[in-house]
Amino acid sequence: MNETIKLEIQNMTKLYKNGDGVKNINLKVRQGELMTLLGPSGCGKTTILRTIGGFLECNAGAILIDGKDIADLPPEKRPTAMVFQSYNLWPHMTVFDNLAFGLKLRKVPKAEIADRILDVLNLVKMPGTEKKYPNQMSGGQQQRIAIARSLLLKPEVLLLDEPFSALDAKIRMQMREELRKIQTDLDITVVFVTHDQEEAMALSDSTVVMNKGSIEQIGSPYEVYHHPASRYVADFIGEMNFIETQAGMHTAVRPENIRVEKGGGGDLEGQVRNIMMLGHYTEMVVQTRFGIVKAFVSGSEADLFKRGEHVALYFSDSRQFSE
Numbered sequence: 104m105n106e107t108i109k110l111e112i113q114n115m116t117k118l119y120k121n122g123d124g125v126k127n128i129n130l131k132v133r134q135g136e137l138m139t140l141l142g143p144s145g146c147g148k149t150t151i152l153r154t155i156g157g158f159l160e161c162n163a164g165a166i167l168i169d170g171k172d173i174a175d176l177p178p179e180k181r182p183t184a185m186v187f188q189s190y191n192l193w194p195h196m197t198v199f200d201n202l203a204f205g206l207k208l209r210k211v212p213k214a215e216i217a218d219r220i221l222d223v224l225n226l227v228k229m230p231g232t233e234k235k236y237p238n239q240m241s242g243g244q245q246q247r248i249a250i251a252r253s254l255l256l257k258p259e260v261l262l263l264d265e266p267f268s269a270l271d272a273k274i275r276m277q278m279r280e281e282l283r284k285i286q287t288d289l290d291i292t293v294v295f296v297t298h299d300q301e302e303a304m305a306l307s308d309s310t311v312v313m314n315k316g317s318i319e320q321i322g323s324p325y326e327v328y329h330h331p332a333s334r335y336v337a338d339f340i341g342e343m344n345f346i347e348t349q350a351g352m353h354t355a356v357r358p359e360n361i362r363v364e365k366g367g368g369g370d371l372e373g374q375v376r377n378i379m380m381l382g383h384y385t386e387m388v389v390q391t392r393f394g395i396v397k398a399f400v401s402g403s404e405a406d407l408f409k410r411g412e413h414v415a416l417y418f419s420d421s422r423q424f425s426e
């Protein structure tokens with residue numbers, strides 16, 4: 104990834120007739136960067152993606168790709184390609200014809216089309232599937248073809264709208280890894296919409312955390328996890344204890360940043376309510392005078408404690424948020 108700005112959104116507002124939408128959006132995506140737009144349902148992720156792709160017109164602001172404002176161009180004239188949640192392959196066409204369609208429109212010579220399709224099918228690990236129809240493939244395979252189709256158009260910016268959300272967890276993780284590999288190998292710029300914070304953390308160079316039509320924070324996965332800019336971000340990303348130590352004031356501490364020791368003292372004390380083995384870590388649930396606090400510890404540490412035991416909690420990293 105280099106420092107060249109590939110996509111820039113300046114003061115963009117898109118409001119629907121009912122007043123919903125996104126306001127004053129500013130962001131920059133560098134060449135070769137994978138940026139995720141992350142947030143709960145309805146926060147405006149898809150709206151931003153669709154304005155970049157040209158499927159929605161914005162009310163105000165500019166969208167620049169390589170420094171040129173593309174806001175007035177129709178989708179097919181923009182240097183973007185979009186992959187949707189549902190695979191959107193043409194059911195009556197073979198894989199080959201689905202892939203060839205866009206290239207034919209662009210008058211690419213026949214022999215070159217065949218070569219490029221061969222290459223892209225290898226890239227998405229679907230060689231030999233040219234003659235298949237979409238309904239002869241699994242969801243994951245169809246989505247590979249949909250991604251292949253968008254890559255063939257050699258977009259300056261690839262737009263992906265929750266492309267893996269219809270797939271089961273294992274395939275989703277595999278697709279994520281493969282997408283990341285293809286994206287870095289080809290050095291393409293990607294904007295990826297997801298409501299799944301784990302997916303965003305795993306995939307992104309940077310992530311835009313959104314809340315009700317506005318941006319709360321833009322940063323690397325490390326920054327938004329370790330240095331959340333607001334209580335909203337702290338709450339949305341990862342697990343967080345919010346301990347109300349005074350009216351309206353919360354100490355926020357992640358369960359993995361709490362050490363549990365026998366006896367009293369520490370930053371807070373309490374009684375062990377429950378000990379739950381959750382695979383490679385154990386969750387200890389501690390009742391304190393400010394409510395329940397969760398700590399993640401190793402199995403061997405958890406083994407030292409019994410339910411009902413009095414314990415001290417030590418915080419290695421915490422921050423304060425007021426309401």
Ligand SMILES: Nc1ncnc2c1ncn2[C@@H]1O[C@H](COP(=O)(O)OP(=O)(O)OP(=O)(O)O)[C@@H](O)[C@H]1O
Nearest residue numbers: 119121123124143144145146147148149150151298
């Ligand atoms: N065509 C539309 N007309 C009116 N309001 C809309 C329209 N499309 C979206 N909205 C509203 O705009 C807001 C943002 O919607 P958007 O689809 O961008 O959110 P999202 O974050 O992508 O959500 P999801 O994860 O559910 O797709 C929501 O309040 C939504 O109800």
